Amino acid sequence: MARALFGTDGVRGEANSFPMTAEIAMKLGAAVGRYFRRDKNEHRVVIGKDTRLSGYMLENALTAGFTSTGMNVFLLGPVPTPAVGYLTRSMRADVGVMISASHNHANDNGIKFFGPDGFKLSDEAETEIESIMNRGITLSRPENIGRAKRLDDALGRYVEYAKTTFPRQRRLDGLRIVLDCANGAAYRAAPTVLWELGAEVIPVGVSPNGRNINAECGSTHPHQAAQKVRETRADLGICLDGDADRLILLDETGKEADGDQIMGLIATRWAREGRLSGNALVATVMSNLGLERHLNDLDIGLERTNVGDRYVVERMRKNGHNLGGEQSGHIVMTDYGTTGDGLIAALQFMGAMVETGQKASDLTRVFTPVPQKLKNVRYAPGKDPLAEDCVQSAIAKGEKTLGSSGRLLIRKSGTEPLIRVMGEAEDQGLLDEVISGISDTIAGVS
Template identity: 75%
Template sequence: MGEKLFGTDGVRGQANSWPMTADMALRLGAAAGRYFRRDKQDKQEHRVVIGKDTRLSGYMIEYALTAGFASTGMNVFLLGPVPTPAIGYLTHSLRADVGVMISASHNPASDNGIKLFGPDGYKLSDEAEAGIEALLNNGVTPAAPENIGRAKRIDDARGRYVEYAKTTFPHRRRLEGLRIVLDCANGAAYRTAPEVLWELGAEVITLGVEPDGFNINLDCGSTKPQAAARRVLDTRADLGICLDGDADRVVLIDETGRIADGDQLMALIATRWAQEGRLAGNTLVATVMSNLGLERHLNAQGIALKRTPVGDRYVVEEMRAGGHNLGGEQSGHIVMTDYATTGDGLIGALQFLAAMVETGQPASELMQVFTPVPQQLVNVRFAKGKTPLKSDAVQSAILEAERALGADGRLLIRPSGTEPLIRVMAEALDPAQLERVLSSVVDAVRRES
């Protein structure tokens, strides 16, 4: 049986353990290189762009991928630390056959991952991933000695993305007079994001801009915004912006220190775009995790909500299939295909800042677009070899909880795509009922874990 590498967002695992080893990265680079060299005999130059975040293991994986791609005749453009959305943009801009981002996103520094993008700048389809896996498992014929690829560093990759990101902010508008706390999670955007905001005129107070290979996402960034919230209050800032390790997601903080998730940002952008006639199909695409309050707010505005499984790739697939231009996740992935091919935390934040500049309203007024239905999420870790969701006791607890909630709430139970976790999420108008329902299901899952 062949190796199954690709998960919900590329290949991911602990660095220097399968599948995040130098050997596997080399083999994957060779397989992807051969897959994207459609005509094995042609003389046309074939290109791959490779970017990474700031993890120490990025060096190992970057060089291994480079060797693999070069062995099949692909010329490699090395971009260094850049945000994931920059890879989508630069793959298309540089007319590359494939793009690669080396990152484990919001995960700790001990993890890493490999995300692949096609020549259109979008993440690969299931079909393309299956094709690459088949080549990897069956073996790849290397290029002839005279056709081995070259490697080159692109020194201005960061600058190219900075200039592009600024074009997404309204023409002739500036951020002068705004004080912004920016937490880059010691990750891929530690230089690009401050440059964009400063060049647009903001006073920028930075956190998480001193990566050392080990501190990416460590008590900072979009998954740990508390330090940024304190800094917002201490400096009397107008807004806090928290990115994650590869800068494809964002969490915002208003001037009172209150934290808002991706649902609130999507609600604001969807409402504004609908009013301006810019919201394609008058529809927002979000996942099953988005709050019921978001759906009720959108419906009251005459805006449809399409839900997908969890994962920004599923959001993008639905957007492309339906011709929609706005989607995202509660976690802060905001996908605006008018501007980017994947989630872009910085460009999402710029849309919020545009609303602040154009309306003159403070972040606290713009950030609370709807009242969320009480929602709680509990992650239950399970032991290797265990399958809690197949247990009759767990299934019975789920059915009982769904009956109790009826039409006044939602229950969502799913395994994580990257960790041995069962995620149990519940929503209910009655907070006391929410506690009862969630506890009953979580207890049942724990007993089987």
């Protein structure tokens, strides 16, 4: 059965348009509630959200759907996505829900589901949930309708847990840190954690108003934080996205370090300490060839997956690895959590700074990246530019031009109507020419 609602990371779209309507959210909540009902007296679901205005609407609609099938709902309020995974397990809930469109614009929203183990649902589970929606949902009898309540200490529980992942007997005293929370879900949690560990925190993006999440701030727009790093002579900049499951770092000069560099550092340290399970890192096809070469030089394996942190996690669980992630900044450490966690990944990096005494610039330049270029080409809904002969010919020509000295990866985004055109090659000029040619061809039929 083809899936109409779920993409690569839950259900996502523009708020108040299909599928991000209150009606669909209510039906989805009821279907998920029916799917996770177990033969026991109490059924629990925890629901978190980021700071988008539409979160109120979707939170209420999901609550109505869940309670209609007998689920008791615990509302967490604005918390990072990884907090939902953590609290789903901690509270022995049947299902966890995060209402967020991650790094997308404030007008978008999304719904992500976590199973009782705290991990995101499989493709098979999501397909069955859609099937339940299509077949019709059996509602509970009046006496079995669920209840809903707010969990007032949800944020505090996650803050205390996050601090336990920092090296014992270590503090962040003396470190000046610019922290950009993207006006999103971590705007209270992240500054609290760093301050309680002793850092001097210079906050950016901590004044959400429902409409400014990810707006010229956060991991996708780190320029504001970079300027603040330089102005305040900070030791480090930390840029989270709207739901705080991804991270971009800035060294003391304001230079960016992406997920590949962060994973490279953690993998190198963990391998040296004997902590890297299976002596391998799991990353996606987007990760830079320079990272692969660096790991190979250290006899550390690199396993690549399709794009999407859920596919990284699936491979990690299948093969017993404890470190994986994406170039975009999702860093998954299953020793600490079930999904990408920007704050806890940042704590691992700061732990390395404290233990080694090295500057951020020394630790963020783990390998020399091979020149890489990514262009996003927007297309009209309902169209499939990749099916056009002229596009396929342009791709074939580009592959021939790069030959064995580079590679191309052309794919549809799983969350937006975009074709992502990515390439790598030692010759930057040749790479620019190839990527521009393919992108222009796609734009011409889009």
